[in-house]
Amino acid sequence: MRLTDIIRLTRAHLAAGDEIEGREIKNGFSSDLMSDVLTLDTEHMLLITGLANIQLIRTAEMADIEVVLLARNKKATPDMIELAKETGLVIIETPYSIFRASGILYENGLEPVY
Amino acid sequence: MKLAFDIESGDFASAGKASSQIKQVLKQLQVDPKTIKRIVVAVYEAEVNVVAHSVGGTLTANITESEIVVVVVDRGPGIVNIELAMKAGFSTASKEVREMGFGAGMGLPNIKKNTDDLKIESRVGEGTTLTFRNAF
Numbered sequence A: 001m002r003l004t005d006i007i008r009l010t011r012a013h014l015a016a017g018d019e020i021e022g023r024e025i026k027n028g029f030s031s032d033l034m035s036d037v038l039t040l041d042t043e044h045m046l047l048i049t050g051l052a053n054i055q056l057i058r059t060a061e062m063a064d065i066e067v068v069l070l071a072r073n074k075k076a077t078p079d080m081i082e083l084a085k086e087t088g089l090v091i092i093e094t095p096y097s098i099f100r101a102s103g104i105l106y107e108n109g110l111e112p113v114y
Numbered sequence B: 001m002k003l004a005f006d007i008e009s010g011d012f013a014s015a016g017k018a019s020s021q022i023k024q025v026l027k028q029l030q031v032d033p034k035t036i037k038r039i040v041v042a043v044y045e046a047e048v049n050v051v052a053h054s055v056g057g058t059l060t061a062n063i064t065e066s067e068i069v070v071v072v073v074d075r076g077p078g079i080v081n082i083e084l085a086m087k088a089g090f091s092t093a094s095k096e097v098r099e100m101g102f103g104a105g106m107g108l109p110n111i112k113k114n115t116d117d118l119k120i121e122s123r124v125g126e127g128t129t130l131t132f133r134n135a136f
Helices: A003-009 A053-063 A078-087 A098-107 B015-026 B034-055 B095-099 B107-113
Strands: A011-016 A027-028 A046-049 A067-070 A090-095 B004-006 B054-062 B067-074 B117-122 B128-135
Touching: A003 A067, A003 A090, A003 A098, A011 B067, A027 A098, A027 B095, A046 A098, A053 B015, A053 B034, A067 B067, A067 B095, A078 A090, A078 B054, A090 B095, B015 B034, B015 B054, B034 B054, B034 B067, B034 B128, B107 B117, B107 B128
Parallel strands: A027 A046, A046 A067, A067 A090
Antiparallel strands: A011 A090, B004 B054, B054 B067, B067 B128, B117 B128
C-alpha cells in the first residue's frame, strides 16, 4: 500500500520524515508493547501504536520499522521527531483509534504480520 | 574494534544509544541487514534490562571481521532465579517500566532467540553478566 494512501485513509498528519511520494508499505502491526514489536521478523512495515515516547523511536530503529502511526491524537514530542529524523523514520499522527486505523488499512489491503 | 558504553539505571531517554552506535558500525562493515537486526535487537533488549532492572552497568562490544561479542555487566541486584527469568512471560518489572512498553517478560528469551550463544551469570547482591555472540 502506498504511504500517501495510508496517510489519506487515516486522515493522518505527517510529523516527521520526507520523501513520502512513491513509498510502499506491505505489512502492518498494531501494538503498545515494544517487547512484542522487538520479536517480529518482518521489516519495513507500519507500526500502529498508542505509545508516544522516545523508546518507540528506538524500537522502530532496531526493528527496521519504516513508519509509525500514532493513534488517537497522540503527538510526537520534539525529541521523538529529532531522533526520527536522525534514524530516517516516518512518524504520522491520526485522530482515529488503533482499532479504527487498523480496520481501515486492513480493509484497503495492508497485510498483517500474523 | 572495541566499543564501550556506560548505562545508567532508570535513564530510559538514553537506552538505545549503544545499540544505535553498534548498528551504524555494523552497517559500515556491510554486515547482512538481517544479521544486524538480530544483533541490535539483542543489544537493545540488554540495554533496556540494565536501565529497567539494575543499579547501572556497562556494555562492551568487540567487533572483528567475522563476529561480534557483547558483554553486559551490571552492578546488581542480581537475578534470583535465572531459569525463571528466561521463561517467557515472567517479569519483575515495575509499573513505570511497563508503561514504557516493556516489562512483559520477553527480553531475555528474545536475546536468546537473536544470538548464536548466550551466557548469563548472576549473583544476588553482586550483579549480572550477560555475554553473547553473533557470527556475521
